[in-house]
Amino acid sequence: MKIKALKGFKDIVPGEVELWQRVETVARDIFTRFNFSEIRMPILEKTELFARSIGEATDIVEKEMYTFVDKQITMRPEATASLLRAYVQHGLHVQKPIQRLFTIGPMFRHERPQKGRLRQFHQMDVEVIGASNPRVDAELMAMGAMLLEELGVTVTLELNSLGCPACRPGFRETLLAFIEDRYGSLCDDCMRRSTTNPLRVLDCKNHSCRVQVEEAPSIQEHLCQECSDHFSVVQAGLQQLGVSYSLNKFMVRGLDYYTRTTFEFITGDLGAQAAVGAGGRYDGLIEQLGGPKVPGVGFALGIERLVLLLQQKDGVETAQGEIDLFIAGLGEAASEFVFPLVHALRQKGLRAAMDYEGRSLKSQMKQANKAGARYVLIIGDNELEQGQAVLRDMQSQEQAEIAIDQNIIEMTQLLLQRIAKTDTC
Ligand code: ATP
Numbered sequence: 001m002k003i004k005a006l007k008g009f010k011d012i013v014p015g016e017v018e019l020w021q022r023v024e025t026v027a028r029d030i031f032t033r034f035n036f037s038e039i040r041m042p043i044l045e046k047t048e049l050f051a052r053s054i055g056e057a058t059d060i061v062e063k064e065m066y067t068f069v070d071k072q073i074t075m076r077p078e079a080t081a082s083l084l085r086a087y088v089q090h091g092l093h094v095q096k097p098i099q100r101l102f103t104i105g106p107m108f109r110h111e112r113p114q115k116g117r118l119r120q121f122h123q124m125d126v127e128v129i130g131a132s133n134p135r136v137d138a139e140l141m142a143m144g145a146m147l148l149e150e151l152g153v154t155v156t157l158e159l160n161s162l163g164c165p166a167c168r169p170g171f172r173e174t175l176l177a178f179i180e181d182r183y184g185s186l187c188d189d190c191m192r193r194s195t196t197n198p199l200r201v202l203d204c205k206n207h208s209c210r211v212q213v214e215e216a217p218s219i220q221e222h223l224c225q226e227c228s229d230h231f232s233v234v235q236a237g238l239q240q241l242g243v244s245y246s247l248n249k250f251m252v253r254g255l256d257y258y259t260r261t262t263f264e265f266i267t268g269d270l271g272a273q274a275a276v277g278a279g280g281r282y283d284g285l286i287e288q289l290g291g292p293k294v295p296g297v298g299f300a301l302g303i304e305r306l307v308l309l310l311q312q313k314d315g316v317e318t319a320q321g322e323i324d325l326f327i328a329g330l331g332e333a334a335s336e337f338v339f340p341l342v343h344a345l346r347q348k349g350l351r352a353a354m355d356y357e358g359r360s361l362k363s364q365m366k367q368a369n370k371a372g373a374r375y376v377l378i379i380g381d382n383e384l385e386q387g388q389a390v391l392r393d394m395q396s397q398e399q400a401e402i403a404i405d406q407n408i409i410e411m412t413q414l415l416l417q418r419i420a421k422t423d424t425c
């Protein structure tokens with residue numbers, strides 16, 4: 001019996017991994033342009049960290065966490081809590097009043113696996129800690145939009161404000177009164193939520209609940225003056241940076257720690273898994289985790305969903321590592337000569353490969369083709385004796401002779417460089 005990977009856990013194999021690398025390279029480049037530094041945290045954390053930050057009455061903490069109950073530790077379901085734990089633990093606020101940090105890695109949630117929804121998935125997460133200025137919120141969203149645009153992924157940005165501890169309770173009451181009248185028509189989840197977390201009723205995916213809350217009051221109209229001013233500057237900032245967005249009064253997010261700005265990057269191309277990224281502001285959270293009283297704002301992009309979008313757009317691009325040079329050694333003496341030559345060329349920075357099975361020239365040429373070799377250097381026992389190897393350009397099929405002497409490494413390198421130059425001209 002073959003052993004398969006767990007349901008919802010996926011291998012990323014050659015052919016697909018190149019798209020992952022592309023996503024991560026573009027992201028790292030953009031994060032660096034926006035002056036973010038990388039941080040890496042462990043995957044296991046104390047369960048309490050997530051219960052305290054994400055919130056006890058959230059889907060993630062109630063039913064999606066992978067927890068070792070006897071040890072009270074949990075595989076992180078998201079990055080923000082761990083990142084803030086590290087920030088507090090290392091006193092990073094002392095080093096710099098504003099920390100701009102990013103991290104890339106796997107997260108774990110026990111959800112129902114489907115397209116774009118896995119149990120181990122990967123996020124690229126960015127956080128700005130220590131800045132309350134609403135322009136920072138706008139800048140972060142603009143950065144997300146820039147990244148997605150650079151990847152060629154089309155999304156819309158949806159924006160809301162969830163207020164703060166001063167104004168949210170008032171809205172909660174108003175909303176509760178609205179919900180009470182419609183209680184009987186809500187789904188079981190929403191009936192339960194309306195006491196623990198009534199705002200979640202607003203973003204229930206159930207069609208009948210959606211119909212019921214269509215006319216629900218908007219939190220945007222119940223913000224206190226400070227939250228309202230903050231929200232106005234966020235929107236003005238987006239306009240200044242040329243980022244289009246739409247307001248969505250139903251977006252409340254599934255994590256309790258958000259205050260004020262919340263946003264999602266939404267695609268129409270992934271069915272139910274519409275969010276490719278999401279985030280917002282969490283001004284009380286760092287203090288709640290035993291840290292200094294500093295504000296924060298951030299978001300995370302899901303790599304699986306981005307890769308799916310790229311695959312849908314480009315078709316699967318499987319430019320699997322083309323190599324510069326394949327050296328076909330024919331016969332025992334030639335193979336013996338080729339073995340250290342390949343190594344020396346790799347030391348010089350070339351992507352080089354050879355055959356180890358003593359195959360025929362025809363079969364080695366096939367191998368070279370499959371590996372996407374740009375050039376093949378043919379060295380047979382005869383060639384070795386005559387002191388001449390043949391370099392074949394696999395695109396033009398032209399051939400040149402190279403002397404087999406102590407300069408062969410330099411000569412090969414030089415020839416390849418020369419041809420590479422004419423390639424790019
Ligand atoms: P969703 O509404 O799709 O469940 P979420 O609100 O739970 O998403 P967040 O916790 O905000 O997601 O995580 C940010 C991003 O991480 C999401 O926008 C999505 O791209 C990605 N993501 C979240 N959960 C998963 C998952 N189970 N599989 C793949 N990607 C995910």
Ligand code: MG
Pocket residue numbers: 254
């Ligand atoms: Mg979710």
